[in-house]
Amino acid sequence: MSNTKLRGVIAAVATPVNEDGSPDVVRATKLARYLVDNGCDGLNVLGTTGEATSFSLDERKRVMSAYRDAKLPLDRMMVGTGAAATADAVALTRYASELGFAGALVLPPFYYKGVPEEGLFRFFSEVVQRVGDDRLRVYLYHIPPVSAVPITHKLVERLLKAYPKQIAGMKDSADDWAHTKSMIDAFAKEGFDVFSGNEKPLIDNIKSGGAGCISATANINPGKIAETYKKYATPEGEKLQGWINEVRGVMQGYVMIPALKYVVAHYGGDAAWTPVRPPLVETAEAQGKDMIAKLDKLGFTMPGLKQAMAVAAE
Amino acid sequence: MSNTKLRGVIAAVATPVNEDGSPDVVRATKLARYLVDNGCDGLNVLGTTGEATSFSLDERKRVMSAYRDAKLPLDRMMVGTGAAATADAVALTRYASELGFAGALVLPPFYYKGVPEEGLFRFFSEVVQRVGDDRLRVYLYHIPPVSAVPITHKLVERLLKAYPKQIAGMKDSADDWAHTKSMIDAFAKEGFDVFSGNEKPLIDNIKSGGAGCISATANINPGKIAETYKKYATPEGEKLQGWINEVRGVMQGYVMIPALKYVVAHYGGDAAWTPVRPPLVETAEAQGKDMIAKLDKLGFTMPGLKQAMAVAAE
Numbered sequence: 198m199s200n201t202k203l204r205g206v207i208a209a210v211a212t213p214v215n216e217d218g219s220p221d222v223v224r225a226t227k228l229a230r231y232l233v234d235n236g237c238d239g240l241n242v243l244g245t246t247g248e249a250t251s252f253s254l255d256e257r258k259r260v261m262s263a264y265r266d267a268k269l270p271l272d273r274m275m276v277g278t279g280a281a282a283t284a285d286a287v288a289l290t291r292y293a294s295e296l297g298f299a300g301a302l303v304l305p306p307f308y309y310k311g312v313p314e315e316g317l318f319r320f321f322s323e324v325v326q327r328v329g330d331d332r333l334r335v336y337l338y339h340i341p342p343v344s345a346v347p348i349t350h351k352l353v354e355r356l357l358k359a360y361p362k363q364i365a366g367m368k369d370s371a372d373d374w375a376h377t378k379s380m381i382d383a384f385a386k387e388g389f390d391v392f393s394g395n396e397k398p399l400i401d402n403i404k405s406g407g408a409g410c411i412s413a414t415a416n417i418n419p420g421k422i423a424e425t426y427k428k429y430a431t432p433e434g435e436k437l438q439g440w441i442n443e444v445r446g447v448m449q450g451y452v453m454i455p456a457l458k459y460v461v462a463h464y465g466g467d468a469a470w471t472p473v474r475p476p477l478v479e480t481a482e483a484q485g486k487d488m489i490a491k492l493d494k495l496g497f498t499m500p501g502l503k504q505a506m507a508v509a510a511e
Numbered sequence: 512m513s514n515t516k517l518r519g520v521i522a523a524v525a526t527p528v529n530e531d532g533s534p535d536v537v538r539a540t541k542l543a544r545y546l547v548d549n550g551c552d553g554l555n556v557l558g559t560t561g562e563a564t565s566f567s568l569d570e571r572k573r574v575m576s577a578y579r580d581a582k583l584p585l586d587r588m589m590v591g592t593g594a595a596a597t598a599d600a601v602a603l604t605r606y607a608s609e610l611g612f613a614g615a616l617v618l619p620p621f622y623y624k625g626v627p628e629e630g631l632f633r634f635f636s637e638v639v640q641r642v643g644d645d646r647l648r649v650y651l652y653h654i655p656p657v658s659a660v661p662i663t664h665k666l667v668e669r670l671l672k673a674y675p676k677q678i679a680g681m682k683d684s685a686d687d688w689a690h691t692k693s694m695i696d697a698f699a700k701e702g703f704d705v706f707s708g709n710e711k712p713l714i715d716n717i718k719s720g721g722a723g724c725i726s727a728t729a730n731i732n733p734g735k736i737a738e739t740y741k742k743y744a745t746p747e748g749e750k751l752q753g754w755i756n757e758v759r760g761v762m763q764g765y766v767m768i769p770a771l772k773y774v775v776a777h778y779g780g781d782a783a784w785t786p787v788r789p790p791l792v793e794t795a796e797a798q799g800k801d802m803i804a805k806l807d808k809l810g811f812t813m814p815g816l817k818q819a820m821a822v823a824a825e
Contacts, residue, residue: 218597218637250622253598254568281595281621283532283789284567306790307595308564308621310657316790323532323789343624345659346790475597475637476620476630476660 203275203299203336203366204408205238206399206423207392208415209246211457212260214472220256222263224470224506228416228461229269231505236423237415239273241302245343245370246413246454249277250304251474254285258292271297275336275411279304283320287327290335300334300365302411307344314352321356325363333363339380340370340394347371350383357387368411370394374401381407396422397445400429400438413453414445417460417499440495447491451484452477459485460492464499465506517589517613517650517680518722519552520713520737521706522729523560525771526574528786534570536577538784538820542730542775543583545819550737551729553587555616559657559684560727560768563591564618565788568599572606585611589650589725593618597634601641604649614648616682616725621658628666635670639677647677653694654684654708661685664697671701682725684708688715695721710736711759714743714752727767728759731774731813754809761805765798766791773799774806778813779820 210232213224229240242264243249243257252260261276278289278301290301303324305317325335337356339348348367356364366389369377377398381391382405390408393399396418399410403426415422421441428434448456455473459480462470471479480488524546527538543554556578557563557571566574575590592603592615604615617638619631639649651670653662662681670678680703683691691712695705696719704722707713710732713724717740729736735755742748762770769787773794776784785793794802 245622250595251597251620253596253602256596256598281564282567282570283565284570288567306565308559308657309790310659312790313792316792319792320789343622345624475634476623476626478627478630478633 203239203273203390206236206396206409206415206419206426207239207241207275207411208232208237208419209241209244209411209413211416211454211461212243212247212252213458213470214474218474220252220260221469222260224467225260226263226267226269227506227508229264230267231502232416232419233270233273234505235501236419238409238423239275239299241275241277241368241411243277244302244411245340246416246457247277248454248474248477250280254288257289261292261296261298265296272299274298275300275302277302277304277338279307279338281306281308283323286320286324290324290333291328291330294328294330294333300336302336302338302368304338304340304344305346305348307346310345312346314349314355317346317348317352318355322359325360331362334365335363336365336392337367338370339367342370342372350379353380353384353389357384357389361387364389366390366392366408368392368394374398377402377407378405381405395445396425397442399425400434403429413457414448416457417464418444418497420500443495444492444497447488447495451480451488455480456488459488461502463489465502467506517553517587517704520550520710520723520729520733520740521553521555521589521725522546522551522733523555523558523725523727525730525768525775526557526561526566527772527784528788532788534566534574535783536574538781539574540577540581540583541820541822543578544581545816546730546733547584547587548819549815550733552723552737553589553613555589555591555682555725557591558616558725559654560730560771561591562768562788562791564594568602571603575606575610575612579610586613588612589614589616591616591618591652593621593652595620595622597637600634600638604638604647605642605644608642608644608647614650614679616650616652618652618654618658619660619662621660624659626660628663628669631660631662631666632669636673639674645676648679649677650679650706651681652684653681656684656686664693667694667698667703671698671703675701678703680704680706680722682706682708688712691716691721692719695719709759710739711756713739714748717743727771728762730771731778732758732811734814757809758806758811761802761809765794765802769794770802773802775816777803779816781820
């Protein structure tokens with residue numbers, strides 16, 4: 198892995214799919230390029246928004262390789278490598294490390310529920326030890342509304358003590374600012390980088406000593422979220438925060454992952470962006486039109502997306 | 512797949528693990544043999560109790576191949592082939608079909624929660640269509656306390672209509688007899704075989720037109736559960752049902768999967784049976800002793816297990 202510190206606005210980038218259900222790496226890397234060219238400090242590849250767990254191990258590796266082949270700046274990217282099976286999480290994290298991604302965003306194993314802290318500690322320990330790369334940087338992925346397996350303060354404390362170098366931070370997608378703040382207050386002083394799971398508390402995050410946000414909505418709104426981050430200490434930043442929250446508010450009225458793909462398809466002029474993998478279902482046309490009307494009303498655009506999508510594959 | 516109808520008492524067989532965390536196929540197939548020789552009508556390999564989702568695709572295939580190599584009666588077995596990724600579920604189900612397992616027990620994709628019925632319908636459709644084997648028999652795996660993704664009546668109805676041959680039945684592990692009965696009442700007449708997810712309602716299941724039970728506790732109590740099934744219409748059967756429920760009651764006081772392995776290790780005289788994969792943790796010694804004392808008090812034994820475990824590997 199690269200040892201660049203990840204910071205700021207990171208888009209949890211969506212993964213387009215081919216007709217046969219496999220990841221469409223050509224479109225995927227075009228969106229990735231667009232996002233880094235339009236304000237994102239980094240990307241989170243193959244997270245929840247990237248439908249990582251809906252792809253096989255080989256498919257996930259193929260997406261990771263495509264990023265490398267497209268010469269995207271992997272030192273500004275973390276990649277989701279969590280899995281229900283420890284062996285899979287180890288294999289994916291090792292591959293991320295070998296390719297030079299800046300970090301690995303690791304879900305806890307998410308099939309069994311109500312599992313003991315010791316079991317989760319062993320899972321993350323096995324990942325760190327079996328990858329065995331000093332440069333490995335693990336970000337713990339707390340997303341109880343989806344995984345239903347929380348990462349507790351006590352677990353973070355134990356992992357930081359055991360692997361102070363490798364345990365680099367957290368993505369907190371509990372959508373509860375008080376929880377994120379408690380993680381920052383407890384662990385930021387040890388160099389543990391806490392990212393909010395969306396941009397709604399971005400300014401609060403930065404002012405409190407957090408590392409920024411990793412956001413699904415940054416797939417469609419990278420520029421303004423990045424601007425909010427840069428101007429966080431100014432009245433203009435506060436105003437921008439209000440506007441990006443309005444955009445997020447519109448998106449939250451729909452099922453987020455297919456809705457984001459619908460928006461990319463719409464502003465990118467490329468209908469091939471709409472499909473999702475089961476168990477998700479693409480946005481219905483009537484809902485999509487309704488959503489776009491609401492975004493248009495806010496003055497929302499995705500400048501340059503059409504051109505970015507039209508570039509020939511490398 | 513084989514076209515034998517699965518019926519009766521099916522053990523959700525545990526998977527022992529080697530020191531490196533991989534499945535111990537030698538011990539696995541010895542327990543499987545013991546269970547079919549001691550009353551089980553069939554086995555459910557690599558279910559929740561078998562820690563299937565804690566193993567990689569290759570590891571799961573290795574366990575399946577080992578059953579074939581050990582010449583176990585695959586026509587009396589279903590194997591868990593569900594996965595978060597459709598491509599994995601397809602690959603595993605196809606492999607089960609090729610090897611000649613009687614059925615595939617398929618979990619819904621279990622990462623995303625609150626997903627639409629249409630998304631689950633597409634998942635199961637893709638499995639059936641891409642495997643493309645007329646002999647395929649799919650058992651739907653309803654286990655909301657673990658998967659957190661329920662299989663609804665409406666979904667069963669749609670799937671039965673679309674794939675009347677391939678959709679063979681359900682394992683209902685909601686631990687709610689009223690729910691199981693509602694599935695039997697709704698679909699048994701169409702040849703849909705509803706198994707209770709444990710033996711507690713075994714006699715009720717059979718009397719109501721269900722197909723039997725698929726049980727974790729049948730790993731340790733196969734003989735008496737099988738006897739209950741055979742004598743279900745007699746007063747002796749009712750008495751046996753009471754006793755097997757007492758044994759189950761003891762086990763429910765502990766974390767089931769490690770507790771079952773502890774019991775097998777104890778009565779089989781083979782400590783190598785105790786480990787589990789993360790995120791589970793093996794039974795602590797004090798708890799294990801307490802559990803064995805309670806089982807002994809009930810007159811519980813595992814006759815012949817030591818000898819079965821001592822047999823040289825094939």
